[in-house]
Amino acid sequence: MSTTVTSRNPADPADLVIEVQAPGAFGTTAAVERARVAQADWLAAGAAARSAALGRAAEAVEAHAAELAVLAVREVGKPLAEAQGEVARTVAILRYYAQAPYAPSGAVHETAAGPGLLLTRRRPYGVAGLITPWNFPFAIPVWKAAPALAVGNTVVLKPAPEASACALRLAELLALPTDVLTVVPGGAAEGAALVSAADVLSFTGSTGTGQAVVRAATERSVPVQAELGGVNAAIVLPTADIEQAAAHLAFAIAGYAGQKCTATSRVIAVGAALQPLRAALAKALAAVECGPVISQAARERLTEAVSSAVAGGAQVLTGGQLPERNGWFVEPTLLAQVPDGHPLLTEEFFGPVAVLLAAADLDEAIELANATRHSLAASVHTRDLDVALAAADRLAAGMIRINAPSSGVDFHLPFGGTQEASHGGREQGAAALDFYTASRTISLLPAGEER
Template structure:
């Protein structure tokens, strides 16, 4: 088979065409990675740290090239693409220090002389399956901690981000077999899940559930980041104009193609009417780039059309726009009928539903009803309200007076319910995920 990646802003622009290795080729790549893992781990902390530092240097040295490639292949706005390249280098530098971190602890024995040690050791080969929306940062925030801990990695990127993944791996300049990119689709992904020693997945809920089932059957560790249906709560005392700015950024930034994008806007009490007007006006002025493909555009327009047919009000947007390629006008809907998919599913585009709530209790109940609660935002001037909401919201990440989007790579990343499975990504939590703890009893001869 062949992977074909096109520019979403100009579908006639063919970015890359590459043959896929199939299941056998993927398994062979895993075996090469397994053969390289022993030497990579044995090279020691200094060598792994230096390799990741050199990789960060290479990303920074080719920042303009990588920015342009991300803009071209996945339609990312230039400013966001530059930010992603900088973040990619920063993640590499952060995990370049990880090989020097303690890999265990020493404990006293229950009785008598000796030592009890806990030691963390790499699993072997990390199988990484990544999406297209962050074609540089997500592969690195999975690969860097895995490599720092002494694993090797095989990366299967989304077909739409193949060129970014291949060029990134080339620039990182790691030893043969330490990081391998396997282009492809479902066949390659399934083969990777069936042969790797630890698996990290980011993508759709349906595919993620299949990954979870397959890894559970094999008894290997897995983490899966799936869909996000994220809520923003706006209280009556909030700065409505500022909240509208934050919400518009979280709804329409990168055409809403972020798992932390806001999909449900919950206006509490008297905040509803002014927020309705301010947010619709702000979104109508939003200049939005293309969504990733024609199927994504069709899914968004169909969702708006069916909601409208069911009695929803389209406050702004919701149609194919005059922008480049597969562009969609950012949409805000109200009075969406109960049971409509917009209230329970992620559509991964610049589309949000405005909902009323009588008070904070109702707003939190609505937000917590989402099965895919990854991120949430709360907009209020009252510290006690902010703290109460942060304590009661089920989301894995909560941001106060800020957009729901935005991730700190040195802190744990993940959601609740169907949004995430397994241990958290990023920060020191990732180092724990890619290693197994072993207990060693060191006792003197009898």
């Protein structure tokens, strides 16, 4: 049974961006079966054909960059400059993976004795099922789909309902052969059906849903990766350029209203850095032009968390209010003296709210930064190279940035965290090509000889 998917502008909830029928579980399973049939021809077309198709896709996205950026602003509330940057990154990702079909897919080894060859070769699984969030409506679907397609899989994409228009328009522009890339708009029913039918799975979203996806895929012995967010820390030392650090942190906290899995939610000031950073960061956050959060429910969860912290003794250094304007806006907020164990210190809230903590020295700062099961990204701010290297060596996060916001991503390098932040193989870069393929070992021996 199909249902209707609606997506509204978070800056103007009366603005209906799209209304579309979801295919339901049956329709999703049928899409996977069509993709499985198409996969044989897509793989057989060869490296040149897949490379050219991804190259044309990059050109199409680039040609419609202005349109896509405006659509992202309207559908998911992304600031225009960030939306433009995301579209440019999407183009770059497509161009990067357009070269991947020509990459070596294995290696040749010597036999232990006698003539012959031993080969390893990586081959696609078949149909890649992708479940993506709304916060990067172009870049995340593409950084999953492009490597999967490059190595010969076909793709069925289930985007978050809040990004349905972006996903459908993206698929139109990519213009791949029939059933090579299919978008199934919908919700839990479509997601569950995709998890039950695809040959390899990649998920980005909430921890609870991601863990359910991992369990279901594991029961089927299907390769699965899941990116589940982060409770990310920034360490600021007395040797840092405090004004620069504050500017970086303000962006990492409130850029795109903090709706990034790599956003900073805990700021740890070491020793004498505390007082100057406290003032500089409060000032920098107050100056940020912050867009809306994605929904009324998201705004209510944030405001309830801030109110709970204040009731427990926290101090609001800046923000903490709801702007008097239409849409789901929240002021960039910095809190101090948040009670130990409060959810703002332990859970991902996906909003422009951060907690300022104090550490006596680097050892305590590292201990505080690592006090989470969601170690995705961290940043360290200092002019002291020895301290930066020591911190990078001891932090548990999967991605560590020195003198830069935690929220930056290099798409040609592995992306992922540790513990409950991520599961399975890394995304992006060459690591993604390995994830979407299985290794085969081939023994090629002369006819008539035995081993």
